[in-house]
Amino acid sequence: DDLPHETANGTKISVEVISNVYLVVNKEVIQFNIRDITTRKKKERALRISETHLRTLVQSFPDLIWLKDPDGVYLSCNPMFERLFGAKEADIVGKTDYNFVSRELADFFRENDLKAIAAGKPTSNEEWVTFANDDRRIYLETIKTPLFDSEGKIIGVLGTGRDITERMQVESKLREALVEAQRFRLALDHVSAHIYIKDSLFSYVYANKKTLGLFGCSDRELFGCNDSHFFPSNTVTRLREVDSRVLQGVETAEEIDIIDFEGGRRVYWEIKAPIFVDSECKIVWGLVGISTDITERKLTEDRLRESEERFRAIFNQAPIAIALIDMQGHPIISNLPLSKMLGYSSDELTKMKFTEFTYSEDIDKDMNQFNDLLAGKISGYNMEKRYIHKNGDLIWANLFVTTLSDKNGMPGEIIGMVEDITEKKRAETKLRNSEERFKILFDYAPDAYFLTDLKGSIIDGNFAAVKIMGYDNNELIGKDFFKLKLISPNQFSKANALLAKNKLGQATGPDEFVLNKKNGSKVTVEISTYPVKIQDQSIVLGIARDITERKSSEKEITMLAHSLKSINECVSITDLDNKIIFVNESFLKTYGYKINELLGRNISVVRSQTNEQKMVAEILPATILGAWQGELLNRRKDESEFPIYLSTTIIKDKDGQPLGLIGVA
Numbered sequence: 001d002d003l004p005h006e007t008a009n010g011t012k013i014s015v016e017v018i019s020n021v022y023l024v025v026n027k028e029v030i031q032f033n034i035r036d037i038t039t040r041k042k043k044e045r046a047l048r049i050s051e052t053h054l055r056t057l058v059q060s061f062p063d064l065i066w067l068k069d070p071d072g073v074y075l076s077c078n079p080m081f082e083r084l085f086g087a088k089e090a091d092i093v094g095k096t097d098y099n100f101v102s103r104e105l106a107d108f109f110r111e112n113d114l115k116a117i118a119a120g121k122p123t124s125n126e127e128w129v130t131f132a133n134d135d136r137r138i139y140l141e142t143i144k145t146p147l148f149d150s151e152g153k154i155i156g157v158l159g160t161g162r163d164i165t166e167r168m169q170v171e172s173k174l175r176e177a178l179v180e181a182q183r184f185r186l187a188l189d190h191v192s193a194h195i196y197i198k199d200s201l202f203s204y205v206y207a208n209k210k211t212l213g214l215f216g217c218s219d220r221e222l223f224g225c226n227d228s229h230f231f232p233s234n235t236v237t238r239l240r241e242v243d244s245r246v247l248q249g250v251e252t253a254e255e256i257d258i259i260d261f262e263g264g265r266r267v268y269w270e271i272k273a274p275i276f277v278d279s280e281c282k283i284v285w286g287l288v289g290i291s292t293d294i295t296e297r298k299l300t301e302d303r304l305r306e307s308e309e310r311f312r313a314i315f316n317q318a319p320i321a322i323a324l325i326d327m328q329g330h331p332i333i334s335n336l337p338l339s340k341m342l343g344y345s346s347d348e349l350t351k352m353k354f355t356e357f358t359y360s361e362d363i364d365k366d367m368n369q370f371n372d373l374l375a376g377k378i379s380g381y382n383m384e385k386r387y388i389h390k391n392g393d394l395i396w397a398n399l400f401v402t403t404l405s406d407k408n409g410m411p412g413e414i415i416g417m418v419e420d421i422t423e424k425k426r427a428e429t430k431l432r433n434s435e436e437r438f439k440i441l442f443d444y445a446p447d448a449y450f451l452t453d454l455k456g457s458i459i460d461g462n463f464a465a466v467k468i469m470g471y472d473n474n475e476l477i478g479k480d481f482f483k484l485k486l487i488s489p490n491q492f493s494k495a496n497a498l499l500a501k502n503k504l505g506q507a508t509g510p511d512e513f514v515l516n517k518k519n520g521s522k523v524t525v526e527i528s529t530y531p532v533k534i535q536d537q538s539i540v541l542g543i544a545r546d547i548t549e550r551k552s553s554e555k556e557i558t559m560l561a562h563s564l565k566s567i568n569e570c571v572s573i574t575d576l577d578n579k580i581i582f583v584n585e586s587f588l589k590t591y592g593y594k595i596n597e598l599l600g601r602n603i604s605v606v607r608s609q610t611n612e613q614k615m616v617a618e619i620l621p622a623t624i625l626g627a628w629q630g631e632l633l634n635r636r637k638d639e640s641e642f643p644i645y646l647s648t649t650i651i652k653d654k655d656g657q658p659l660g661l662i663g664v665a
Contacts, residue, residue: 007446013038020573021651023662024563028649064140064161067147070117070154072096072110081161086132100132113157116144126164139165173277174285178205194268194291197275200284202226202243211291235259246272246287255294267298321418325401327374329353331416341397341420343390354416359386359394366399373403373414384421396425448525448544454503456481456495459539468525468546470518486515502531502540510545524548570644570665573651576658578603578620592637603663608633608641623648623661634665 005015018033059078066077074092082088085100097106108127116123122145130137141164147156188195188208197206203226207215212222215230227236235258242252253271260266268291274284315322321338323331331338331349339345342357355363362385369381380402387395398419442449448465452458458476466472469486481487487495491513498508509528516522525544532541564571565584570591573582580598588595591606598605607616611633622628628648635641644665651660 009444009446011446014041017653019653020659021649021662022564023649023664063163064159066159068113068157068159070156072113075156083131083133084129084161112142112144116157117146117154120146122146129161138163139168170277170283170285177275177277177285194293195289196291197286197288198226198243199286200247202240205286230260232259232261242270242272243287246274247284249274249276249281249284255298256291266293266295268292269294321397321420323349323416323418325354325414325416327414329355329370338418341389341395341418342387357388357390359388362386370401373401379403387418394422395420396422448542448546450476450542450544452481452540452542454499454538454540456499458484465544468517468523468544469515470521475518487513488516498527498529499540502529503538505531507531509543512547513544515544524551572603572663572665573660574603574663575660576620576624578661580605581660590636591634597637606634606636608635610641619646619648620661623650624658626650 005013007013014037016035016037020031022029022031061078062080064078064081064084066081067075069075073094073096077089077092079089082092085092087100092100097109100106101109112123112125122143124141124143126139126141128137129140140161142159142161145158145160146154147158149155185206185208189210191208192210194211194214195208196204196211199205203224204222207219207222212219215222217225227239231239238256242254242256246252251271251273253269256268256270258266258268270289270291272287272289275286275288277283277285315333316335316337318335318337321335321341323334323338326332330351330353334346334349336346338349342349344352344357355367358366365383366385369378369383372378373381380400382398382400385397385399387397389395398421400417400419402415404413404415442460443462445462445464448462448468450458450461450465457478457480459478461469461473461476466476469476471484476484481495482492494511495513498511501508507528507530510526511528512524513527514522514524524547526547527542527544529543530541532539564582567584568586570587571582571584572580572587574580580601580603583593583595583598588598591598604616615630616632619628619630627650628646630646632644632646633641634644646663646665648661648663650658651662653659
């Protein structure tokens, strides 16, 4: 039976219980076998969930999906495929294409199935098909993949079909547009601006002579190239960003800095527009660009503001927040990272003192050092502190403060640099919590968990390990497993062999050992080991399970089984359907059968047909009520018959429910 169970420490597990009642020396003996099946139940549940998810995914997929066996017989399909044939999956499975489409089309489908099988890899083809449920005709791209078992034998063909009708129509319109564009090619070649066309993959499909001269290539050499063939990566990134917006249907007009491979810089005024292939202007095929070189004009403008922009770029693009603070503690100039970190605009910050957005418990510490800085006692300071965001959130930061001295060496301006370390603090807290949870799981695990180094020295052990070994942790930690004599010397070679595997990164077990407890008693355990790395240190996680009681039970079961086989009386055990599930050696010798000739057969196989049927029919119900005794005429395998005196007793489970009958004759 599959039963829920709760262990002594409150852990809920699933167990499988098998019990039998035997008559040994005229005494009823109950045998129990209990097996922990928690892991198996979890795996079965996970498998069912996984299968449900996979089935749901296939059923909801917009493409056609089907599966055939090697002979072309359908094994499964999704709802989209059902629409193609106008039939439900249950009506499709077990049939072939010839049951649903014309012979010519079915031959075509079958031919492509066989091509995929012969190729031993996915093959594709395109075909027109008509849906049976609504007569809709589409152009289908089909991929057929042969499936093989672990021995390389073909077991079926998986097919997927995708509607590419719209794509085919778009490509057709595109070809027409390119033909029309050819009419303008000669005219564009005489324009002084750089004019070009790119497809949706950012590849050039056209450029006028001006552009080809810039790139240093011919029309034929240009086709299929992208910006990475002509510009360094930073320029390509910028161009790709603009192109991406245009391919979303947005027209752009902006200045673009172009850096060539030699480091030369040119500035262009670029106008780019999307190329649509539908009348509703929804489907973008590519883009057209017109670029005019405005380098000389820009150089003049750039010289005027170069100094200011350089400072502003450094200030605003710094990876940390920066502020220039006056003597009263006002951030008179601050960069964008500080505004993003605190939620206040630069203008709002100029009207505030830093104490107004500092966490109350950190104000005094910060102010004391700030005053020492103003007094010239220190040249700067660094501290971890907390800020309050405009929305009330707490922000952890690493603060660096220093001064810019005036010509007299006195503090003139104060610079504060702030690094947001909130995520780092959260990660540290999360790590501490995780370590605490792991420690709880480790310490309170029902089995003995212990950690050792690769030489066998004990690093740590949980409560179960302390209990099973009889030593407390202080007596175990740092001690050698062998020197403590936890195992007898005759087991040393076996333990060393397992440690050698651990050094190679191999897990071991479960392996049986007899442990010597501190008090001199012995306990039989199964030990499994797993090499792991913690902070780059190779250690071994050992799990020991006490199997002393199980070993004792196995010994008792072995003795009982030997007793049943050895007694001279004929002993049989049947289930509640009178089917034979056990007979001893005496039974086999007496009746002339082999064990495989009797197991699973009705006990009537050894009953004489001359017995009074009413009496025979009473044996089972009478035994269920308590017991039955009486004389019967039984029959051997050779058809000879002989009288017996039969005694039967019911076998019950722990809840008193009948499981079967044991008969002794």
